[in-house]
Amino acid sequence: MKKILYLLYFVCGVSFATTSTDLNNNDPKVGDVLKIKQPKSVSFKHIHFPRLNFIVKRGGLANYNSVYEELVIVKKVTDKNGKVQVTLERKDGKKFFGYLKNVTANYTESIDAGEIVKVKP
Template identity: 45%
Template sequence: MKKIIFTLLCFGFILTASANNDPKIGDLLTVKTPTAQGFNHVDFPKANILIKRGVVTNYKSVNNETVIIDKVETEANGSTTVILKKQDGSKFFGFLNNVKADYTKAIGAGELVAIK
């Protein structure tokens, strides 16, 4: 009997913990620059596009930047895509108002970190 109650209690805890992981409009996130060359799950422009626009090609300008979730889209395959805007209202790299990101993959890879 104790094992059944313990199992149900653990199952309930896991369900409530996973339910809080869903993104909502207005949630705050922090962009963290990955150790690799570029971002894989946040759709920032590639280095050649930044060079053509005259922007420095490293991603230091977006490192530790606080962003707000502006829109949440759920795909047919179950992945969640979010539209991100800067909290201060400025543009990414001086020309992008918003960027797309695969929420679950970007959080898992450490490219985005949720602010509690």
């Protein structure tokens, strides 16, 4: 009877151990593909794009329409003060607004706000 009970504890422990590692799969990794969505407000709050007046000074149009539905790749992941910061680069290799190669974003807050979404491979 003790052997069956120990076997039951072992099987339950192994099954819980494998499911707990799958729950922490939301962390970003270098090479993840994300899609930039249209924000609910007028501008992006958690993706650090330049203000519209700086885009105009560089010769671009004063709107963010060129980045909506754009696929980006995570190039760098850093942890600053408990917040996960990611550096994003366009998947097609072009520059954002014609002059920015990379932009940074607060990963967890931008995912929660719906500004970026993960793309399934």
